[in-house]
Amino acid sequence: MKKIVLATALLGASMTASANAPGGPGCGWGNMLFEGQSGLPIHLLATLVNGTSGNATFGMTSGTNGCDTSGALAYSGSSLLAMNGVLEEVAHDIAMGEGEALTALSVSMGVSSDDRGHFNSVLHQNFSAIFPHESVTAEEVLASIQAIMKADQQLVKYTA
Amino acid sequence: MHINRGATLRGRGRSYVTDESFFLSPDGRDDPAAELEASIAALAEADSQARCAYPARYRFIAEQFGWQDSAPFAHCEEYLSWREQIPDGPVVLIFPAAYLNSPSSMFGHTLLRIDGEEEDGVWLSQAVNFGAQVDSSDNSIFYIYRGLAGGYPGYFSIVPYLTKIQDYAHLENRDMWEYTLSLDDEERRWLVEHLWELRDIRFDYYFFDENCSFRLLELIEVARPGSRLLDDYRFAEVPVNTVRALQDAGLIEKRVYRPSKAAELDHLASQLSPAARRLARRLAADPSLADEDEFLSHPVEQQRLMAQTAYEFLRFRNRTRERDAQVARNSLAMLRLVNRLSGQVVAEAVPLSEPEPPEEGHATKMIAAAYGQREGHEFGEVQLRYTYHDLFDNSTGFLRGAQIEGINVRLRSTESAALKLERFDLVNIRSLAPRSTFVRPVSWFVHAGIERVQAGDEDDRRYGRSHFVEGGPGLSWQWGRLTPFVFATFRAENNSAYDPFVTGAAGASGGLLWHAGRGATLGVQGSGYYLNNDEYRHRASVTANLPLTRNNALRLDLERLAVRGDADTEFRVSWRYFYD
Structure with missing residues (x-):
């Protein structure tokens, strides 16, 4: 149960609605690979008093990336790939074939721990297909990953 | 209730919470008993909103009174869905x-x-x-x-x-x-x-x-x-x-x-020869080098390390900047290279060695006793430092090259005079950030306090009390166990021996630290600056710090201080004890 909530929380309605950019304009779905993480000055100020930059959050809604967190999409605010900086960590881990970002991605896609080794190696082999050029967006990356999973016998069950 | 039971100064006996909505009784912040009564009354009702807001309070009170309710929060949708997450x-x-x-x-x-x-x-x-x-x-x-x-x-x-x-x-x-x-x-x-x-x-x-x-x-x-x-x-x-x-x-x-990204980059670079490090840096700027003999002549494992290093270097530099199309293109090219090469490499990655954890470092406050001589005259000193660490203290568990001293007092007693303030450092922060092939940070220091300094020349020798602020940028490197550094110095002081209220000064300093192993550090330093009233001061010193246990250390200082070329030599040996 928890896993399903988590997957919903992190990938949001992605499985069903990735084509029409959930979260509204300004949401990180259009984030390109290697997007810089701006807003650093305010971030450093935050460090001084150990605050959290961004909105007040209590694990309920995370409006950290400009996503619309109202209504039905409340839990999809922090869609993993759309979060600042995550896309490049995932790219790095897929290039290497393992890593914490890749584990997080597999968890949030509901891939069971038995299948994660396979998930990692399939993505590793398809790196160039998932990241065809440097301006690829979070949304496109997710679509490619889903397409690759659909074509894989062992992973197709997670795309239903 | 978050009541202050004496751990901090402000508002003992009151709650730390300043938010009225946290309390159920109007006097809740100051009167725990009233708050408890109000809580019992509010939480007793089966469908009360108070239960949704205070599940731990409810459980505490329910356990005390033996309240039986199999689903006390059944009506608290928001709480339950949060709890689930x-x-x-x-x-x-x-x-x-x-x-x-x-x-x-x-x-x-x-x-x-x-x-x-x-x-x-x-x-x-x-x-x-x-x-x-x-x-x-x-x-x-x-x-x-x-x-x-x-x-x-x-x-x-x-x-x-x-x-x-x-x-x-x-x-x-x-x-x-x-x-x-x-x-x-x-x-x-x-x-x-x-x-x-x-x-x-x-x-x-x-x-x-x-x-x-x-x-x-x-x-x-x-x-x-x-x-x-x-x-x-x-x-x-x-x-x-x-x-x-x-x-x-x-x-x-x-x-x-x-490890931080910087530590990972250091770790990757440490597995490369200096030539390979330089090649990795060029590769980051020009991915086409990957097709040339200079790159291909390295073993595959080294090629992958270079590509990884180049990638981490690009991200290290650009992660906090606006997106740049060229950097993004090169970053992806490095990842492609890593991806391709990692298919051919079977060697396990060398794990990053873990530094000593911070809790194993010395305690944060320090007291020291010293014996010394200045130009043949003996003196005794006591020193108190509220916080925290200087460049010579045992760096186990600390960040090497980071000095942070706050509220540091040295009192000196000589043959002729009782206890006198020798120096007081309000803050003394010095950051030696080593430069390498991949990172080029600027070191810096800030120092403010009061010190006793000599003024005038041989014929008119006086001691003044100087209230000063100084600081400046610098450069530092790391060569194995050696850390050389140079700094520019800008200073303003209010000196009781000078007429003007504020005297400005500018100069430079430099030094070399040797981390001799087992936490021992040896260093030589020299500094000099000119004041705008035509005086100048030089200081040369040798310091050795030898930790005996985690919280005890022996320190030797040899200092030569000169004002207008008229120099005093001072020698000190001190016992440093860290506590709390």
Whole structure:
């Protein structure tokens, strides 16, 4: 149960609605690979008093990336790939074939721990297909990953 | 109730919570008994909203009175759905260590993390943070002032842990230490339920005492009453002491080190020869070098390391900048190369060696006794330092090259005079950030205080008390165990021996540190500056610091101080004892 909530929380309605950019304009779905993480000055100020930059959050809604967190999409605010900086960590881990970002991605896609080794190696082999050029967006990356999973016998069950 | 039982100065006997909505009784903040009565009355009703707001309070009171209700929170939809989202695995204390060149990190920070299942990793764990709420519309100067002086509202927040990894390990390049706490299911339940009660509840945030570390100790005390974490008086709670307090209470079960991106880049570069390092740097700017013999002549494993190093270097430099198309193109080219080469490499990656953990460093306060001679005259000295670490102190558990001294007093007694203030350092911060093939940081120092200095020449020799502020940028390198450094010095002083209220000065300094092993450090330093009243001062010194145990050290200082070429030589041997 928890896993399903988590997957919903992190990938949001992605499985069903990735084509029409959930979260509204300004949401990180259009984030390109290697997007810089701006807003650093305010971030450093935050460090001084150990605050959290961004909105007040209590694990309920995370409006950290400009996503619309109202209504039905409340839990999809922090869609993993759309979060600042995550896309490049995932790219790095897929290039290497393992890593914490890749584990997080597999968890949030509901891939069971038995299948994660396979998930990692399939993505590793398809790196160039998932990241065809440097301006690829979070949304496109997710679509490619889903397409690759659909074509894989062992992973197709997670795309239903 | 968060009542101050004497651990900090302000408002003893009152609750730390300043938010009226936290209390059910109008006098709740000052009168715990009234609050308890009001709570009992409010929580007794089966469908009361108070139950939804105070699940831990409810459970505490229900257990005392033996209330029976199989589903006391059935009507609390919001609470239940939140509770469902909070993982029920181990609770972990997170300590992002200080990082070079950044004063805002110097006292560190602590937060908690609540984990899910182990195999899922920690990226998706929830981080529990207490801090001032930052709003980008705030005026920055005013913000800093309020943050330090207090009166800024502090709140608990819960965010995905990966955002904290990004903030600390990726953007600020701080190593992180993760300490798993030995709380059992029941204790964790108290913690999580009480956390809900603190949602949107305002505390005052005080940088020096009622800060993040203090609030976390309170929270852990709720989970395990009787752990006596708040029994000691706590002012300027240094986060590393939070770790120690938890360790002393037997709460720490396991420790994990999470290197920063800078540490990872260092680690990758350390596996390359100097020539390969330079090639990796060029590769980052021009990925087409990967097709040339210079690159291809290296073994495949080295090629992959170079590509990885080049990639991490590009990200290190550009992660905090606006997106640049060329950098993005090169970054992807490096990842493609890593991806291709990692298919051909079977060698296991060399793991990054873990530094000594911060809690194994020396204690934060210091007292020292010294004997010395100046030009044949004997003297004795006592020294008190409130906080924290200088360049010669044993760097085990500390960031090497980072000196942070606050409130450092030396009193001297000579044959002819009783105790006199020799020097007082209000702050003395020096950051030696080594430059390498990949990083080119600028070191810096700031120093303010009072010192006794010689003025005038041989015929008219006087001692003045100088109130000074000095600082400047510098450069530093690392050659094995040697750390050379140079700094420019700009200084302003108010000296009782000079007429003008403020005298300015400019000069330079330099030195060489040798980390001799086993925590011992030896160094030579020289500095000189000219004052705008035509005086000049030079100082040359040799210092050796020999740690005897974790909290005891022996130090030798040999100093030559000159004013207008008229020099005194001073020798000191001191015993340094660290405590608390």
